Amino acid sequence: MSGPGRLGDLLGIDHPIVQGPFGGGLSSVALAAAVSESGALGSYGAHILTPDAITGLVTELKAATSRPFAVNLWVPLEGERSALPDDIAFTTHIERLRPYYDELGVNAPAREVVEALPAFDDQIDALLAAAPPVISFVMGIPPRRVVDEAHRRGITLIGTATTVDEAVALDEAGLDAIVASGSDAGGHRGAFLAPVRESLVGTFSLVPQVADAVTVPVIAAGGIADGRGMRAALTLGADAVQIGTAFLATRESGASDAHRRQLGTPAARTTVLTRLFSGRTARGIPNRFVRDMAAYEDAVPPYPVQNALMQPIRRAAAAQGRPEYVNLWAGQAAALAGDDLSARDYIAHLVKELPPPGVPSGSARTR
Numbered sequence: 053m054s055g056p057g058r059l060g061d062l063l064g065i066d067h068p069i070v071q072g073p074f075g076g077g078l079s080s081v082a083l084a085a086a087v088s089e090s091g092a093l094g095s096y097g098a099h100i101l102t103p104d105a106i107t108g109l110v111t112e113l114k115a116a117t118s119r120p121f122a123v124n125l126w127v128p129l130e131g132e133r134s135a136l137p138d139d140i141a142f143t144t145h146i147e148r149l150r151p152y153y154d155e156l157g158v159n160a161p162a163r164e165v166v167e168a169l170p171a172f173d174d175q176i177d178a179l180l181a182a183a184p185p186v187i188s189f190v191m192g193i194p195p196r197r198v199v200d201e202a203h204r205r206g207i208t209l210i211g212t213a214t215t216v217d218e219a220v221a222l223d224e225a226g227l228d229a230i231v232a233s234g235s236d237a238g239g240h241r242g243a244f245l246a247p248v249r250e251s252l253v254g255t256f257s258l259v260p261q262v263a264d265a266v267t268v269p270v271i272a273a274g275g276i277a278d279g280r281g282m283r284a285a286l287t288l289g290a291d292a293v294q295i296g297t298a299f300l301a302t303r304e305s306g307a308s309d310a311h312r313r314q315l316g317t318p319a320a321r322t323t324v325l326t327r328l329f330s331g332r333t334a335r336g337i338p339n340r341f342v343r344d345m346a347a348y349e350d351a352v353p354p355y356p357v358q359n360a361l362m363q364p365i366r367r368a369a370a371a372q373g374r375p376e377y378v379n380l381w382a383g384q385a386a387a388l389a390g391d392d393l394s395a396r397d398y399i400a401h402l403v404k405e406l407p408p409p410g411v412p413s414g415s416a417r418t419r
Contacts, residue, residue, distance in 0.1 A: 059229060059269040059292040063120050063186060063208060066091030067403055068286070070231075070271055071395075072296025073097035073124035073188060074239070074306065076330075076359075076366075076379070081109070083304035085116035086395040091403075094119075095188060099126040102170045103178035110182035120185040122210065127192030128172045129244065136166065137353055145353055145361055152341070152377060156368040166360040183207060188231070190242040199226045210271070214243045214251045216261045221245065223266040231294050232262040236275030238297045238323070238383030240334040248325070248333045256288060263289030277388035279405020286407065295402075297382050301389035302398055308370035310378050320386035329366065329379040331358030337386065340376035341365075 057068050071087040073079060075097035084094030096113065098106050106123070113121050137145065146160045153160050176194070179187060180201050187202060188210040202209050203226070211222035212231040219230050233242060234255025243251035255274035263270045272285035273294035285293050300307050301315040314320055314337050324338045328345050332355040336342070352358045362379075369377035390398055 057269075057291045059271065062228060062269060063093060065093050065120055067399070067406070068292035069093070069282075069399065069402060070122075070273075070292055070294040071095050071299045072237075072239070072273065072294050073122065073190075074296070074300060074381075075099045075124070075126070078300060078306045078311075078381070080304055080306040081112050081116050083299065083302065083306070083395055084113060084121050086304050087299070087399065088117040088119040088121045090396050090399040091119070092399055093122055093186065095122040095124055097124045098175070098179070099124070100170075101175070103174045106175055106178045107182050110179070110184050113184065120208075122186035122188045123179055123184045124188040124190065125172065125175055125179065127189050127194055127244070129191060132354055132356070136357060139163075141353070142357075145357070148348065148351075149361055149365065152365050156365060156372065156374070156377065158364040158368045161360055161364060166357055169356050169360065180205065180207070186210060188212070189227075190233075190240065192242075192244040193222060193225045193227075196225075212242045212273075213262060214241060214258075215245065215253055216258070216265050218243070218245050218251075219262040219266050219270075223268055227268065229269040229271060229291075230262065230266055231271045231273050232258045232290070233294075234258045234272075234274030235335075236384040237273050238300075238335050238386065239381040240330065240332050241325070243333075256284060259285055259290050260288045275383055275385045277383075277385040279402065281385065282402065282405065283407055297386045298389045298398065299395065300381070301391075302393055302395045304395045308373075308378060310370055310373045310375040311380055314375055314380050315382060315386050316389040316391050318387065320382055320389070323382055323384055323386065327352055327358070329358070329362050331355035334379070334381060335383060337380035337382050339378070339380055 069092035071094050073095035079096040084096045087094030186208045190212040209227045210229045211227040213219035222230050235252035236255045241248045259272045269291040271292045271294045272290035276293050277298040282293050323335050
């Protein structure tokens, strides 16, 4: 099998495989720990957690695995949190979703719930104090103070780029590795230097350009689910791959049964970009909600407002086994996801399909 390469040397992992972090309750300690214990890098998406919950999470992860793991946060976009709607607009957004609240038997959230969401500065301070081995970011560049303090504490930092320009900016900011996240990837798009519509670069167009443009290890993400995708990414200059959707389909993930049942099926061959579930653009399998609400793509409020308004709907639909109202995040290779595999078995299968030592990959390229 292939050696761990530059990323393995940086992180102390055995295989050039990173489990994508899942936000919104889709991550689990069991999944992150199983991935890390298998010699890859497990991840946990913590962007909705309070500072106290983040402290507890890192403690739990350290107890579950002695191997490196990553905790992921979203860097806030400028002006996003200050864009809370006035009372009239807030009521309009609630009433647009009223039929779904009623059908699922849940109450609409109060305005106070939206206003009380945790702030990034408080989250990152708690995470730095807890000192996980790795912190990863999407949606932007962490502040200089965060980079400096993380390195002072011996924490490795991974940033996420959707374009070459973003990758260069992350490299110049001092992050230790960069995820080149192609438009094939499932879940939220992390564009931060240009609008999403101008930042939809496919994985296998993005990876070689990022590999040529930066000095740190590159992790290819988007549309990778098996050995064929891994080998292609490594050939194009990546040092490792990040896999999201296929890990979401494993037994240990926090995805609901309604969500997991859609992955690896013909329904997963089609994905769309939508703002309807969170107010930020994300890729998922289209369902009744996405189709019925398509006319409101530009009308829903930005994150975090829409995310808070949709939370009761998403949770109730998942609990009731109603995939037509669940955010079915999935990348464009979702139909390749395995059926009822454990994370350990899935990694073992991936490792068997890695190229043998000595085959050129990103870790061996010259610059």
